[in-house]
Amino acid sequence: MDWRKEFGRGLKDGMPICLGYIPVAFTFGFIAVSGGLPVWAAFLISLTNLTSAGQFAGTNLILLGAGYVEIGLTTFVINIRYMLMSLSLTQKIEEAMGTLKRMLFGFAVTDEIFVVASLKPGTLRAVYLFGLIFPPIAGWNLGTVLGACISSVLPAALQNAMGIALYGMFIALIVPAARDSIHVLVIILIAVSVNCMLKYIPVFSFISSGFRIILSTIAGAGCGAALFPKDDTEYVTSEAEWCEK
Amino acid sequence: MDMKRIIICIFIMALVTYIPRVVPLTVFRKQIRSRYLRSFLDYTPYAVLGAMTFPDVFTSTGSLYSALAGTAAALVLSYYRKGLVTVACSAIVVVYVVEMIL
Numbered sequence: 154m155d156w157r158k159e160f161g162r163g164l165k166d167g168m169p170i171c172l173g174y175i176p177v178a179f180t181f182g183f184i185a186v187s188g189g190l191p192v193w194a195a196f197l198i199s200l201t202n203l204t205s206a207g208q209f210a211g212t213n214l215i216l217l218g219a220g221y222v223e224i225g226l227t228t229f230v231i232n233i234r235y236m237l238m239s240l241s242l243t244q245k246i247e248e249a250m251g252t253l254k255r256m257l258f259g260f261a262v263t264d265e266i267f268v269v270a271s272l273k274p275g276t277l278r279a280v281y282l283f284g285l286i287f288p289p290i291a292g293w294n295l296g297t298v299l300g301a302c303i304s305s306v307l308p309a310a311l312q313n314a315m316g317i318a319l320y321g322m323f324i325a326l327i328v329p330a331a332r333d334s335i336h337v338l339v340i341i342l343i344a345v346s347v348n349c350m351l352k353y354i355p356v357f358s359f360i361s362s363g364f365r366i367i368l369s370t371i372a373g374a375g376c377g378a379a380l381f382p383k384d385d386t387e388y389v390t391s392e393a394e395w396c397e398k
Numbered sequence: 399m400d401m402k403r404i405i406i407c408i409f410i411m412a413l414v415t416y417i418p419r420v421v422p423l424t425v426f427r428k429q430i431r432s433r434y435l436r437s438f439l440d441y442t443p444y445a446v447l448g449a450m451t452f453p454d455v456f457t458s459t460g461s462l463y464s465a466l467a468g469t470a471a472a473l474v475l476s477y478y479r480k481g482l483v484t485v486a487c488s489a490i491v492v493v494y495v496v497e498m499i500l
Contacts, residue, residue: 255423321489324455324476332477337441373445
């Protein structure tokens with residue numbers, strides 16, 4: 154198969170993620186610089202971290218003057234969920250993909266890239282994955298620099314409104330799937346219920362937000378796998394449906 | 399602000415972000431046979447995104463009301479399969495308008 158076509162397909166699938174990332178990264182750059190970080194530091198964080206929740210939390214701790222261990226642990230706990238995502242992706246990536254390529258792609262496993270990659274029918278090829286990660290990486294860094302540089306010009310109301318951008322993207326990813334499958338809907342409801350319990354019941358208040366997400370995910374996907382185990386044929390059917398779209 | 403401290407902090411953040419991403423990708427290469435585990439991993443994205451969105455989306459803007467309006471807009475548009483960017487931008491516009499009115 155022609156690698157350019159496959160790379161181009163990756164780029165095309167990565168474009169919506171790129172557009173979704175620009176406002177979020179913009180917000181990050183804005184918050185980091187208005188909090189007191191220099192522009193280069195905000196850019197360096199986005200360039201080396203490429204993550205939203207962990208990066209926001211880590212930057213907040215830097216600004217609060219927290220210690221290295223605290224920053225490391227908090228960021229790590231928020232990012233543990235990537236282990237589940239990477240593990241899930243190993244099941245779809247072509248087995249022949251080399252270690253160096255895996256290490257390069259691994260840098261860019263974000264929630265959105267993971268979802269787009271894991272919902273793509275068939276085996277994932279390295280060229281497709283590199284096409285897929287390129288626009289989001291560019292958008293994330295571009296957005297950060299813009300936000301960092303314009304931090305003093307933007308009205309506060311627009312800043313507030315941009316806070317919902319990332320969640321809007323998440324909703325757009327899960328709602329169509331929940332509409333098609335009652336199983337997916339039940340799993341989402343279980344995960345959200347557990348998350349709410351852990352967040353609002355005072356006994357659990359010692360659990361950090363990152364760890365809360367992990368527990369909710371395990372509860373939701375765990376119950377789902379027990380209640381609605383998938384047959385191998387089911388994968389085939391759903392892939393066929395995807396191809397028709 | 400101390401430049402050396404900032405750089406060390408960023409390095410630590412980058413490291414603890416990269417490790418959980420790359421270790422499973424490079425270490426586990428075999429196909430998982432277990433039907434339960436395969437289903438579990440297949441359902442993971444929906445559970446993660448659901449838990450990350452709710453209830454945190456309600457505190458993501460300047461007020462609860464604008465967040466509720468933005469969430470409602472996102473839910474309706476995504477139900478009718480509008481794209482990611484359309485849904486996200488519409489939610490931003492709705493939140494912005496509601497906050498102007500309030």
